[in-house]
Amino acid sequence: DVKVTQSSRYLVKRTGEKVFLECVQDMDHENMFWYRQDPGLGLRLIYFSYDVKMKEKGDIPEGYSVSREKKERFSLILESASTNQTSMYLCASIVGQGISGYTFGSGTRLTVV
């Protein structure tokens, strides 16, 4: 089975810190995604990447950046963390064009204080 691993389950960071959320998949998937999930708002797409060094903004990219230097790793960066970025962050990957479904990581619960 495809495995998507998020490096941290829980993180607590201070306002203004630079925060890195890491995601690694082990099945050579081209496409990787970062979502955030908030009560009442559901899942919202932050950024996605369809190849190494390629990225595209999702619905809510403000305050975030991403990095994909290797195919298996997709990093989400909060340049200067703010309290409104407290959320559950979910990474996912998929291969092909609608051929198979998404595989999600177990999520990172980020709290910014």
Added chain:
Amino acid sequence: KQEVTQIPAALSVPEGENLVLNCSFTDSAIYNLQWFRQDPGKGLTSLLLIQSSQREQTSGRLNASLDKSSGRSTLYIAASQPGDSATYLCAVPLGGGGNKLTFGTGTQLKVEL
């Protein structure tokens, strides 16, 4: 813009009952539809993926149907168990195809002893 609605938002049933969760979407030109399960504080687990050419998919006690023309999908759970308690989300590709998904806000299911 694709919009996905799930009804009901919450459901509580006694153990052993058969139940149906509903998902509707506004743009019927979709490649596929995916159902996920999410346990509290965890990531999403893929349950079933239905391709646009299929009418239904089955996995154990779960059966998902897809009616593209009416913009609807149902997830049928037979003989529900307390372990089925979770939030169930459906998702379709944004704009019909491609790999970006639009998610419903989910149905929170509680199966009571």
